[in-house]
Amino acid sequence: MQIIEKATVYDAIIVGSGAGGGMTTKVLADAGLKVAVVEAGPFFDPADPDHMTQLKWPWESPRRGANTVRDFGDFDAAYGGWEIEGEPYTHKDGTKFDWFRSHMLGGRTNHWGRISLRFGPKDFKHKDVDGLGDNWPIGYEDVKPYYDKVDQLIGVFGTNEGLPNDPDGFFLPPPKPRLHELFYIQGARKTGIPVIPSRMSMLTKKINKDRGVCFYCGQCSRACSVYADFSSGSCLIFPAQKSGGQVDLYVNSMVREVTTDTEGKATGVSYINKDDRKEHKLKGKIVVLAASACSTARILMNSKSAQHPNGLGNSSNLVGKYLHDSTGSSRAGFIPGLMNRKPYNEDGVGGMHVYSPWWLDNKALDFPRGYHIEVWGGMSMPSYGFGFNANYFNKFFGLNTGGYGESLRQDVKKYYGSVLGFGGRGESIAREDNYCEIDPTKVDEFGIPVLRFHYKWSDFERKQARHMQQTFEEIIHNMGGEPLGDTPGKDQDYGLLAPGRIIHEVGTTRMGDDPKKSVTNSYQQLHDANNVFITDAGPFVSQADKNCTWTILALSWRASEYMVEQLKQQNI
Amino acid sequence: MDRRDSLKSIFLGGIAGSLMLYGCKTEAEASAKTGQEIYEFPYKYGRTPQEKELIEELETDQFFNEHEMETIGVLCALILPANEKFGSALDAGVPDFIEFMAKDIPELQTTLRGGLMWLDHKSNTEFNMEFKSAIMEQQKSILDKIAYYEADIPMDKQALEIQFFNLMCNLTLSGYYTTKMGIEDLGYKGNMPNIWDGVPEDVLEQHGVAYEEEWLAKCVDQSKRGIMAEWDENGNLLT
Numbered sequence: 001m002q003i004i005e006k007a008t009v010y011d012a013i014i015v016g017s018g019a020g021g022g023m024t025t026k027v028l029a030d031a032g033l034k035v036a037v038v039e040a041g042p043f044f045d046p047a048d049p050d051h052m053t054q055l056k057w058p059w060e061s062p063r064r065g066a067n068t069v070r071d072f073g074d075f076d077a078a079y080g081g082w083e084i085e086g087e088p089y090t091h092k093d094g095t096k097f098d099w100f101r102s103h104m105l106g107g108r109t110n111h112w113g114r115i116s117l118r119f120g121p122k123d124f125k126h127k128d129v130d131g132l133g134d135n136w137p138i139g140y141e142d143v144k145p146y147y148d149k150v151d152q153l154i155g156v157f158g159t160n161e162g163l164p165n166d167p168d169g170f171f172l173p174p175p176k177p178r179l180h181e182l183f184y185i186q187g188a189r190k191t192g193i194p195v196i197p198s199r200m201s202m203l204t205k206k207i208n209k210d211r212g213v214c215f216y217c218g219q220c221s222r223a224c225s226v227y228a229d230f231s232s233g234s235c236l237i238f239p240a241q242k243s244g245g246q247v248d249l250y251v252n253s254m255v256r257e258v259t260t261d262t263e264g265k266a267t268g269v270s271y272i273n274k275d276d277r278k279e280h281k282l283k284g285k286i287v288v289l290a291a292s293a294c295s296t297a298r299i300l301m302n303s304k305s306a307q308h309p310n311g312l313g314n315s316s317n318l319v320g321k322y323l324h325d326s327t328g329s330s331r332a333g334f335i336p337g338l339m340n341r342k343p344y345n346e347d348g349v350g351g352m353h354v355y356s357p358w359w360l361d362n363k364a365l366d367f368p369r370g371y372h373i374e375v376w377g378g379m380s381m382p383s384y385g386f387g388f389n390a391n392y393f394n395k396f397f398g399l400n401t402g403g404y405g406e407s408l409r410q411d412v413k414k415y416y417g418s419v420l421g422f423g424g425r426g427e428s429i430a431r432e433d434n435y436c437e438i439d440p441t442k443v444d445e446f447g448i449p450v451l452r453f454h455y456k457w458s459d460f461e462r463k464q465a466r467h468m469q470q471t472f473e474e475i476i477h478n479m480g481g482e483p484l485g486d487t488p489g490k491d492q493d494y495g496l497l498a499p500g501r502i503i504h505e506v507g508t509t510r511m512g513d514d515p516k517k518s519v520t521n522s523y524q525q526l527h528d529a530n531n532v533f534i535t536d537a538g539p540f541v542s543q544a545d546k547n548c549t550w551t552i553l554a555l556s557w558r559a560s561e562y563m564v565e566q567l568k569q570q571n572i
Numbered sequence: 573m574d575r576r577d578s579l580k581s582i583f584l585g586g587i588a589g590s591l592m593l594y595g596c597k598t599e600a601e602a603s604a605k606t607g608q609e610i611y612e613f614p615y616k617y618g619r620t621p622q623e624k625e626l627i628e629e630l631e632t633d634q635f636f637n638e639h640e641m642e643t644i645g646v647l648c649a650l651i652l653p654a655n656e657k658f659g660s661a662l663d664a665g666v667p668d669f670i671e672f673m674a675k676d677i678p679e680l681q682t683t684l685r686g687g688l689m690w691l692d693h694k695s696n697t698e699f700n701m702e703f704k705s706a707i708m709e710q711q712k713s714i715l716d717k718i719a720y721y722e723a724d725i726p727m728d729k730q731a732l733e734i735q736f737f738n739l740m741c742n743l744t745l746s747g748y749y750t751t752k753m754g755i756e757d758l759g760y761k762g763n764m765p766n767i768w769d770g771v772p773e774d775v776l777e778q779h780g781v782a783y784e785e786e787w788l789a790k791c792v793d794q795s796k797r798g799i800m801a802e803w804d805e806n807g808n809l810l811t
Contacts, residue, residue: 055763160808177787348768395724409655
């Protein structure tokens with residue numbers, strides 16, 4: 001059996017259709033280029049009734065939304081998860097890294113939290129502040145014009161607050177806080193923690209004629225059927241096709257490697273079609289990898305040739321290195337002031353209406369970088385798990401826990417909506433010693449060598465998590481509440497979640513001016529092959545105390561404009 | 573529904589429900605022999621082909637036997653009985669949900685099945701009768717000893733019969749409150765298109781909080797939500 005090769009030569013082949021790949025698709029197609037988008041999973045459109053989970057009731061799932069199949073529950077939009085059958089990954093030296101993959105058109109943008117934060121000036125040059133990690137070769141001023149464009153193209157609500165490291169933007173107006181969020185505002189302020197309207201990419205107002213306005217069902221994690229939230233398919237790829245762009249979608253197509261010629265330049269990609277289980281090839285003038293930080297690193301390391309014996313773009317030996325995820329630690333509290341609630345619809349947008357950006361100066365603390373606080377709570381739609389230990393909070397009133405009969409009904413109603421929870425999401429320091437590499441002993445079901453992870457947190461991250469827990473407990477007490485569960489101690493890393501759990505992994509193909517110390521240049525072009533670009537979060541030098549998606553989008557736009565320019569000038 | 577009617581519905585429901593269940597099973601078995609059985613996927617919520625296959629596999633399998641299903645039905649009706657407005661957990665079809673979850677999360681199986689046997693053993697010892705056939709006072713006298721737990725001791729460190737009842741109770745409540753009846757009972761008002769415009773005034777008052785004018789001024793004016801967004805060059809929204 002021979003490899004099936006397609007005759008078409010694309011201007012660009014884009015591997016992956018998430019935030020980075022979607023934006024590249026849009027910019028290149030709008031510029032008139034002929035592009036192929038190669039996606040490992042199936043086609044997905046949240047408006048297609050056959051794909052839709054939005055506005056379904058819990059009883060429409062036989063498991064009532066339990067997370068036995070989809071990690072974030074049966075109605076969540078993500079196809080995939082921490083583990084995918086037939087596509088294993090391994091670990092080195094007993095370390096831990098949990099890798100979340102979502103194989104579908106639009107990738108993880110279909111289920112993500114839509115928290116859309118710009119990195120601030122300090123985030124690009126943090127080494128100047130504390131001497132740790134590395135500075136980016138670019139600064140906020142280089143990215144700002146693209147953040148501005150992303151805001152206006154995609155839509156994000158928020159407010160201009162004039163904060164030094166949480167820049168203003170082009171915001172849609174935010175929704176009003178919910179009841180538990182008013183409690184949070186009071187509680188946080190008592191400790192001197194500022195609270196501002198959240199910044200999330202749902203349309204609270206009309207932004208163009210193709211997308212609907214948010215109707216407040218609170219289910220963005222299910223992907224929006226009227227395209228009122230940002231998903232890469234509905235907001236970038238479909239519009240690129242609709243406006244006449246030459247976009248060929250190759251779905252269920254798992255890229256194995258980038259093919260190169262005798263000069264070491266990319267000629268295209270080779271992929272496995274999951275439907276016929278055969279190897280296929282596509283030809284392109286440019287190859288853009290946007291498969292997610294770790295998948296892109298894997299493709300590069302698997303693309304070995306005489307010209308690139310260590311894998312494509314890996315002459316620095318840094319592909320896969322400096323992998324880092326956001327830190328995360330969570331806590332919840334029972335708030336008696338939120339008991340006995342009158343029922344009304346407070347679904348709101350899918351997620352928080354208020355949040356707290358990092359507010360302290362690390363000079364006075366025993367850890368170097370900050371975190372922001374996310375808040376959840378309210379009278380949400382019941383699903384599997386609702387009603388578990390229905391009157392557990394009786395213990396706070398000296399009453400019996402357990403029992404049966406009509407009283408349980410009253411208990412369920414009494415406590416409905418009385419829990420408020422926090423997620424701290426912080427910045428870790430990128431380290432060369434945290435990495436993914438190819439495991440030579442294993443392939444996936446497509447015959448492609450798999451990734452092996454080596455990742456350890458340091459005391460910086462542990463101490464930051466301890467600070468999160470102290471802060472959360474203080475806020476809970478400020479609200480007159482009781483923290484639930486014991487304070488996680490040193491033996492539990494103070495509640496610090498395993499690396500990978502926050503799904504903000506970045507840094508595996510870091511950008512830089514020095515080809516010996518970086519994989520791409522500041523336009524995310526490989527130092528070793530000038531017609532290969534990376535537009536996912538691989539080129540990040542550091543993760544901030546923010547979420548990475550808005551920066552992926554802005555940088556992808558910037559890199560894509562550069563590609564168009566370089567093609568025009570015939571430099572590629 | 574008065575108490576007498578609801579008791580009737582518990583038992584009729586239990587028997588009728590399980591008769592239906594096993595009626596179907598028998599038919600299914602019969603048609604399986606002739607190779608005619610076609611499982612029609614009854615759910616429509618965006619499943620992938622693999623997910624459909626798994627659900628079909630779980631639904632065509634049967635974990636609990638007839639006696640166990642009936643006992644679960646009796647327990648459901650005791651844990652969450654009917655009241656004037658709403659039916660019991662049994663009326664809401666919770667036993668079938670528990671049957672599904674026992675296959676979907678196999679870790680639950682031993683606790684559930686073992687607990688049901690424990691219940692019969694206890695009832696046989698004390699009343700010379702299986703639990704489901706005992707009179708309600710007898711059933712309750714058993715439950716009264718296992719229905720309460722120490723909140724500060726982890727559940728897996730508590731007596732097995734307490735763990736069993738806790739699990740059964742959790743599944744019963746989760747099963748009930750995720751049905752149409754349960755959601756109406758709870759009063760959840762969402763999962764439909766609407767326009768969020770803040771917490772109702774009387775609720776703010778009840779909970780002793782208020783909106784700040786300064787904050788509200790930043791929030792969306794819902795009367796303008798359909799008007800296209802436009803900004804000046806500094807990011808100030810003009811529309």
